[in-house]
Amino acid sequence: MTVIETTPTRVRFRRSGAGFIASVLGVMSVLPFSASVFYGLATGSENTTLMAILLPLAVAALVIAVGFALWSLRTGVDASAEGVVVRAPIGRRRFAWDDISGFATLDTRVYAQLTNGSRVALPGVGADDLPRLVAASGTEVVRADDAGEPVEAP
Incomplete structure (x- = not known):
């Protein structure tokens, strides 16, 4: 098989x-x-x-x-190999994966941290959805431990 x-x-x-x-x-x-x-x-x-x-x-x-x-x-988020599209009631914003330096969670909301230092809210995305979101880029989720060294997410 x-x-x-x-x-x-x-x-x-x-x-x-x-x-x-x-x-x-x-x-x-x-x-x-x-x-x-x-x-x-x-x-x-x-x-x-x-x-x-x-x-x-x-x-x-x-x-x-x-x-x-x-x-x-x-409202919502579409993720593909090309990048992330954040949809609003009127309009949308596109971000290439190269423009995103990481993701942050605050309470129940998830934010994309951009390379220019700004943050963008990701409506409809929860903390549990981050592995699926990142998998759309073709990479794996990596988180930083307390020492600042990247480790694989469980």
Whole structure:
């Protein structure tokens, strides 16, 4: 029997699906309210004054709910042999592996330490995901021990 080890060409990290489910429930909850305000204004109902007062609230609630849904779908990290792509709700940033000097964890967040000294948060990546993230580059995880000498991660 021959065993062939392959590494994925691209690894994707996203936030929990619970955030997306919550955002869908939020949109479903806000939609009837917003639709009734829009419909009341469009048809010229007897409560036009009330509908005009509620219009900014209806628009804001709908924009916030849809924005949260887009945020929960878009944010994350894609890693491949070429580098790391950090995705935000609007736009993305690409970093080559040569631009990353290491990774740091603070509480539950993971950061990429760049060679220029800045740090970039990696949404959707946990400390347990670091070996998979680094494996996408084709290298192994190495951590520094107390003496500053690199040792292989367990």
